[in-house]
Amino acid sequence: MAYARDLTAIRGLIASHKRWDRVFAVCGLLALMLGVLTFTALFVDMAIDGFPRLSWDFLTSFPSRKPAQAGILSAWVGTAMVMLVTAFVAVPLGVAAGVYLEEYAPKNWVTDIIEINITNLAGVPSIVYGLLALGLFVYQFGLGHSVLAAGLTLALLILPVVIVATREAIRSIPQGIREGAYALGGTQWQVCSDHIIPYSMPGILTGVIIGMARAIGETAPIITIGALTFIAFLPAPPVMAQAPFVNFEWLFSGFTVMPIQMFNWTSRPEAAFLQNAAAAGFVLVLMTLAMNGLAIYLRYRIRRNIKW
Amino acid sequence: MASVSGEVTSVLQPASRNARLARRRSRIMREKAIELVLFLAALVSVLTTIGIVYILIKESVIFFEEVPLWDFLTDTQWTPLFTDAHYGIMVLLSGTFTSSLVALAIAIPLGTIIAIYLSEFAPFSIRETAKPFLELLGGVPTIIYGYFALLFVTPLLQWFYPALPGFNLLSAGIVMGIMIIPYVASLSEDAMRAVPMSLREGSYAMGATRFQTATRVVVPAAISGIGSAYILGISRAVGETMILAVAGGMQPNLTFNPLEPAATITAYIVQVALGDLPHGSIGYQTIFAAGLTLMLFTLACNIAGHVLRKSFREAY
Numbered sequence: 181m182a183y184a185r186d187l188t189a190i191r192g193l194i195a196s197h198k199r200w201d202r203v204f205a206v207c208g209l210l211a212l213m214l215g216v217l218t219f220t221a222l223f224v225d226m227a228i229d230g231f232p233r234l235s236w237d238f239l240t241s242f243p244s245r246k247p248a249q250a251g252i253l254s255a256w257v258g259t260a261m262v263m264l265v266t267a268f269v270a271v272p273l274g275v276a277a278g279v280y281l282e283e284y285a286p287k288n289w290v291t292d293i294i295e296i297n298i299t300n301l302a303g304v305p306s307i308v309y310g311l312l313a314l315g316l317f318v319y320q321f322g323l324g325h326s327v328l329a330a331g332l333t334l335a336l337l338i339l340p341v342v343i344v345a346t347r348e349a350i351r352s353i354p355q356g357i358r359e360g361a362y363a364l365g366g367t368q369w370q371v372c373s374d375h376i377i378p379y380s381m382p383g384i385l386t387g388v389i390i391g392m393a394r395a396i397g398e399t400a401p402i403i404t405i406g407a408l409t410f411i412a413f414l415p416a417p418p419v420m421a422q423a424p425f426v427n428f429e430w431l432f433s434g435f436t437v438m439p440i441q442m443f444n445w446t447s448r449p450e451a452a453f454l455q456n457a458a459a460a461g462f463v464l465v466l467m468t469l470a471m472n473g474l475a476i477y478l479r480y481r482i483r484r485n486i487k488w
Numbered sequence: 489m490a491s492v493s494g495e496v497t498s499v500l501q502p503a504s505r506n507a508r509l510a511r512r513r514s515r516i517m518r519e520k521a522i523e524l525v526l527f528l529a530a531l532v533s534v535l536t537t538i539g540i541v542y543i544l545i546k547e548s549v550i551f552f553e554e555v556p557l558w559d560f561l562t563d564t565q566w567t568p569l570f571t572d573a574h575y576g577i578m579v580l581l582s583g584t585f586t587s588s589l590v591a592l593a594i595a596i597p598l599g600t601i602i603a604i605y606l607s608e609f610a611p612f613s614i615r616e617t618a619k620p621f622l623e624l625l626g627g628v629p630t631i632i633y634g635y636f637a638l639l640f641v642t643p644l645l646q647w648f649y650p651a652l653p654g655f656n657l658l659s660a661g662i663v664m665g666i667m668i669i670p671y672v673a674s675l676s677e678d679a680m681r682a683v684p685m686s687l688r689e690g691s692y693a694m695g696a697t698r699f700q701t702a703t704r705v706v707v708p709a710a711i712s713g714i715g716s717a718y719i720l721g722i723s724r725a726v727g728e729t730m731i732l733a734v735a736g737g738m739q740p741n742l743t744f745n746p747l748e749p750a751a752t753i754t755a756y757i758v759q760v761a762l763g764d765l766p767h768g769s770i771g772y773q774t775i776f777a778a779g780l781t782l783m784l785f786t787l788a789c790n791i792a793g794h795v796l797r798k799s800f801r802e803a804y
Contacts, residue, residue, distance in 0.1 A: 200699045201609075208605020211598045212618055218666050219625055222636045229639075276529030284523050285530070296794075298533050303720065303790040304783065305727025307754050308540060310761070311779040315543035319767055336536050343533070367515065369522045390627070397629020400729035400754065404761045404775075439631040439730075446635050446734055454639065461632050472627040476620045 223465065230458030238459060243411070243441060247452035252460050254411045255441035258327070259396060261415060261430060262437055265331020266395050270338050271388055275377070277339075278346025278384075283372055302340040309337045310404025318405050325406045327415060328431040333401050338391035345387020349380035382482045386475045393471035397464065399439035411436040438464045544783055547776030554770055560777065566740040566756075568774045575774065577781055579742045583657065583750035587732055588725035590661025590746050591668055595721050598665075599672030600714070606673070607680040608702040619674070626670035634734030637663035642735065655737030655749035664731050672721045679713020680706050712796050719793035723786045729754035753778045 241251025277294075285291040313333035323329040353376060361371040377384075415433035436444075438460060445457035552560070555575045563576030602622075606615050641659040646652045683706050691701040707714065737749025738759045751759065757775045765771045 197697045197700065201697050204601075204699045204702075205605065205609045208601055208609055209614075211601045212605065212614075214598065215602070215622065215625055215666070215669060219621075219628075221640065222628070222632065225636065225640050226632070273529050273532055276526045277533065280523075280526035280530040284526055294530050294534055297537050299794070300787070300790050301533055301536060303723050303786060303793075304540065305723075305729070305754065305786055307727065307729045307757055308544075308779055308783050308786075311757070311776060312536070312540045312543050314761075315547060315776070316539055336532075339533060339536070367519050369519055393627055397627075397631065399629070399631045400733075400758060403758050406761060439629055442631055442635070443730065443734065446631075446638065457635060458639075461635050464629055465632055468627055468629055469624060472624050476623060 226458045226462050226465065229455055230460070230462040233455050233459035234462065238456075239463075242413075243436075243444075247450060247456055250445075250453075250456055252438065252441055252463065254414060255436050255438045255460065256463070257414050258411070258435035259437040261327050261435065262330045262334060262402075263392060263396060265328060265431070266334040266338065267388070267392060269332060269335035270342050270391065273335070274339050274342025274388075274391075275346050275384060278343045278350060279372055279377065281343070282347050282350040283368065283376060298340050298343055302344070305400075306337055306398055307400040307404060309333055310401030312336070313401060313405045324432065325434055326432045327435045329405055330402050330435065330437070331431075333405060334395040334398060337398065337401065338395050341391035341394065342384070342387050345390070346380065346384050349383025349387070350376055352383070353379050382478060386478045386482070389471050389475040389478070393468045393475070396471070397439055397468050399443055402437055402440055403443070438467075540783065544776055544780040547773050548780045551770065551773035551777045554773075555777075564742055566742075566751075568771055569760075573770070575777075576742075577753075577778065579740045580751055580753045580756050580778060581781070582742050582744055583732075583736070583740075583755070584726055584752040586744050586746050586750065587657045587661040587664065587736060587752055588722065590658060591664035591725040591728075592718075592721060594662055594665025595668035595672050595725075596718055599669045599717070599721070600676060602669065602673040603676035603680060603714075603717075604702050604707070607677045608698055608706060622670040622674060626667070626674075628667075630667065630728065630730040631734070633663050633667050634660075634731040637731055637735035649747075652747060653737075653749055655735060656747055657732075657736050657750055658746040660732050660734075660736040661746060663735070664725055664728050667728070667731070668721045668724050671724060672717050675717035675720060676710070676714045679710040679717065682713065683709045712799075716793035716797045719789050719796065723789035723793075726789070727754065727782065727786055729758060733758040753782045 238251045239256070240253050241249060242253050243255070244250040277298075281291070281294065285294075310333065313329055313336075317323045317329040317332055318325065323332075357375055357379065358371055361375050366374070411434060415430035415435060442457050442460040442464060445453045445460065448454070560575050560577055562578070563574050564578060565574035566576050566579035567574045602618075606618060610618065637659045638655075641663055642652070642654060642656065645656075645659055652658070687705055687709060688701055691705045696704070732752045733755040736752060736755055738751050738755050739749060740756065741748060741750035743750050756778055760771060760775045
């Protein structure tokens with residue numbers, strides 16, 4: 181009798197413990213759903229508000245005092261130009277630094293300092309980079325509120341992302357590849373340039389895309405360096421029809437970018453401008469989502485395809 | 489390659505041996521030069537840090553020559569642009585503190601639950617779809633979150649509590665918390681995934697349920713990683729700018745009430761940068777002093793996180 185009672189007590193205990201399992205699983209799913217829900221609300225809200233303004237004219241008009249005629253032409257052109265500078269600076273620097281740290285760096289205190297430093301930089305708020313750029317690029321170097329200053333700032337900002345991605349990609353290459361290349365008499369740089377860098381390219385690319393997606397949405401550092409918010413002109417085109425074909429005037433031109441244009445419209449009281457902000461935000465979200473999606477897809481492909 | 493056979497036949501001839509040595513020397517030189525270039529690229533990150541510290545300290549020193557440090561730390565007003573100027577950083581810190589607290593109250597519990605769920609409970613298919621999704625959520629530009637806080641969350645909250653002002657720290661903090669969830673969740677999950685399977689198996693063998701194993705075995709074993717994820721979350725919240733600049737209001741306000749509008753350190757920097765302050769004026773210097781405060785705070789967070797990861801790590 182007592183035995184049977186104990187058994188039911190134990191069974192009850194087990195059941196109650198298992199109930200906690202189910203409760204928690206539901207909680208976890210709900211917490212996850214909250215994220216999904218927020219994201220959907222954000223996206224749908226902005227799409228509904230901005231949809232009436234989305235048109236070809238919106239993409240090809242300059243900002244204007246009249247909300248119905250305003251567009252994001254100077255904003256997306258500015259974003260494209262700033263991104264060009266950022267990519268040109270951050271990718272070579274980041275890849276070189278990553279290769280150095282993985283393949284060349286001796287184990288000493290200099291290397292330790294560089295590594296700790298990179299971890300630390302990844303945690304510095306973006307607005308602090310803006311202050312650095314304001315003090316250093318804008319005034320010390322005299323670059324002014326230019327495309328070049330903004331591009332350099334964002335390049336420094338995403339440098340840790342590119343370095344970390346490069347290092348992870350390099351680390352996943354098996355030692356045998358290096359040993360094989362060295363055994364054939366390759367120098368260290370030949371091994372790096374002919375084997376290590378090409379093989380880690382997909383991983384590096386993923387990191388670069390994620391970094392660029394972050395840079396596209398960065399607002400605070402660019403506001404800090406004093407980018408103008410009302411720009412009704414385009415920087416000089418980088419390519420010309422006659423010799424010398426390239427033109428670097430655009431680097432020193434004033435500019436605005438997508439997130440700043442959106443911020444400008446968001447801080448206006450008129451509802452019509454908020455609509456513009458929503459439309460600009462919608463375009464911006466699509467850009468970053470596309471880039472992040474591409475990076476995630478690339479990573480998925482790499483993980484599936486590479487079998488060393 | 490022709491040069492290879494050339495080298496083989498030339499071994500015996502002293503003249504071409506010299507040529508070979510010269511070639512080898514130039515190759516070594518080139519290798520050294522490349523290594524130097526790569527090293528300089530790696531050094532850029534150190535230069536960035538030095539640049540940040542140099543600029544912040546240089547401008548702050550000028551600021552602190554005008555404003556005593558004691559006033560900076562104890563004054564209860566922040567009115568640097570008025571004629572009767574006061575520089576009490578406490579005012580901005582209170583806004584930063586309050587909004588971060590709201591954000592962490594959202595991000596830490598939800599992030600932890602999501603991390604435990606994804607690491608210990610979720611079937612493979614859910615985990616594989618949820619992780620990229622969280623990553624997307626973390627990749628949304630913060631200005632978009634700011635718009636969302638101002639024009640979606642604030643009206644929603646006003647529906648429950650009509651007295652809520654249009655700018656307030658609560659909605660900014662909530663949205664900021666949602667923004668931080670992916671960071672906390674994914675770092676905590678990484679820490680939990682690193683706990684070896686044998687610990688879980690031991691726990692299951694003793695008859696523990698999943699929930700018991702998760703909360704009493706996995707979480708304690710991963711606590712250093714989880715703690716550093718929280719600290720990273722804190723440093724994110726403190727450094728977040730655009731959400732607060734858009735939805736938190738920009739007037740300095742010494743308050744710990746999230747229902748009020750208040751400026752944070754970051755929002756103040758944005759506000760000053762938007763106006764046209766002349767280079768070298770005291771107003772211009774204030775943003776560097778504010779930036780230095782911010783930098784010191786996040787640096788302390790980063791170091792704490794690093795120490796936590798290193799010294800409390802359970803080694804398996």
